[in-house]
Amino acid sequence: MMPTNPVPSDAEIRAEARRWFLILQDNPSRFQRAACHRWRLSHPAHEEAWIAIEAVWQDTAVPGQQLADKEADTLAQYLAAMDNNRHRHNRRRRMATGGAVCMLLLLLTAGWLQNPSWIENFSADQVSARGERRVVALADGSKVLLDADSAFRVDITAEHRRVHLLRGGAFFDVVSSATPFIVETEAGNVRVLGTQFDVRLLDNSAVVTLARGSVAVSSNGQPQATIIKPGQQVAFSEQGVETPTKVDLQDAMGWHAGRFTFYRARLADVVREVGRYRQGRIIMPSATLAEQRVTGSFSLADTDKALDALQASVGFRMHKMTNYLVIISE
Structure with missing residues (x-):
């Protein structure tokens, strides 16, 4: 009796869907596109997994584009303000514009401020x-x-x-x-x-x-x-x-109901939890500040108040560059 091929598990099908999707994002050949199409049609579970992967892509790429469009002017103004030297006006304008373009390219290609984990999401169920x-x-x-x-x-x-x-x-x-x-x-x-x-x-x-x-x-x-x-x-x-x-x-387990309580926790860990409940990114460049220990409790429903409370407790500086970018420094 001829052995039968084992039926792939749901996890294996999802992994294969992710593999095909990434292939098609990197200038695929006509043969690769055809092979992917055949794979999708070969079983209903394949097409279902493919649709799920596309949904993850839409949830990240589209908001990233919208965010870039919305924040373009603000980011350009911020980068121009950082240019404190007294070079000629056209040189300053080129620097600001170039910096804005670099930032916007980052937003457009990865949706970094909106969803920095979009690549990781492809491997998730x-x-x-x-x-x-x-x-x-x-x-x-x-x-x-x-x-x-x-x-x-x-x-x-x-x-x-x-x-x-x-x-x-x-x-x-x-x-x-x-x-x-x-x-x-x-x-x-x-x-x-x-x-x-x-x-x-x-x-x-x-x-x-x-x-x-x-x-x-x-x-x-x-x-x-x-x-x-x-x-x-x-x-x-x-x-x-x-x-x-x-x-x-x-x-x-207070987070189940939207409240976060912490005792002698690293400031970096607390800020990360706050970041889960707000759009955009919170950046803390200082390793020393990140290791400071804090104790407290706050509602996750109002992250601005949570950040203000942490600032009052620790005494760090907080710069809200845009609605989607906050930088915390010593």
């Missing part, structure tokens, strides 16, 4: 927009509350249940099963059978907060798992898993 929290139902019946500006890739079959968190944070309500449920991050993994827990990515680490059940947290650099209990939180990175600490779950 679920993506939330800035300021959006949404519930995602998985194939096994588990549910995920995805925080704003977050993304994950999922691969659930009868043999395994895996979610790779690519960006941001999420709350997992996992249906009990004999098949382990694993949340993968660049720093390590969280393994459960059925429970409720938060996972949040930071710069080079991640944090797990457990509401119910138990989870096993392992680091890429420390394979031996650390078990945490309800009401505990643990940070982990490629270097290892830290000692679990007890936390107030209402505070730790």
Whole structure:
């Protein structure tokens, strides 16, 4: 009896759709376009995956174009104002215009201010927009509350249940099963059978907060798992898993209802959370300022007030260049 080819999983189909889409963005040949067209027509699931990829592209490229059009004058004025020398007027004008063109090209090609993670979104199966929290139902019946500006890739079959968190944070309500449920991050993994827990990515680490059940947290650099209990939180990175600490779950998971509470957190991490709930970008060039520790709580519904509160607490300088660009400095 001749062996049959295995049926590709949903994750494999989505990966193939992403591959074809990227090929077609890079001056494809007539044969490549024809091959992609045949692949799309060969199965309804292929066309469905293709449409999903196109939707991600539209969600990023179009707003980036609109943003560039809207902010062109403001950016040009800002760049001209930065030119404090007394060179001739036409030289100054050329510098300002050239700087504006460079900035606008950046906006147009990557939608950087509007959505700096648009390339990463291509590898994701679920993506939330800035300021959006949404519930995602998985194939096994588990549910995920995805925080704003977050993304994950999922691969659930009868043999395994895996979610790779690519960006941001999420709350997992996992249906009990004999098949382990694993949340993968660049720093390590969280393994459960059925429970409720938060996972949040930071710069080079991640944090797990457990509401119910138990989870096993392992680091890429420390394979031996650390078990945490309800009401505990643990940070982990490629270097290892830290000692679990007890936390107030209402505070730790307050983001579910739009409130962010933090204790001795890095300013950079706090500003990143604020940035998830506003359009554009917040830039903090100073590494020293980024490492300052802050404590507080604020509503995520008004990010301007949140930034003002942080400024009053830390004392940094805040420059709102446009509605979509804020620079924080010492």
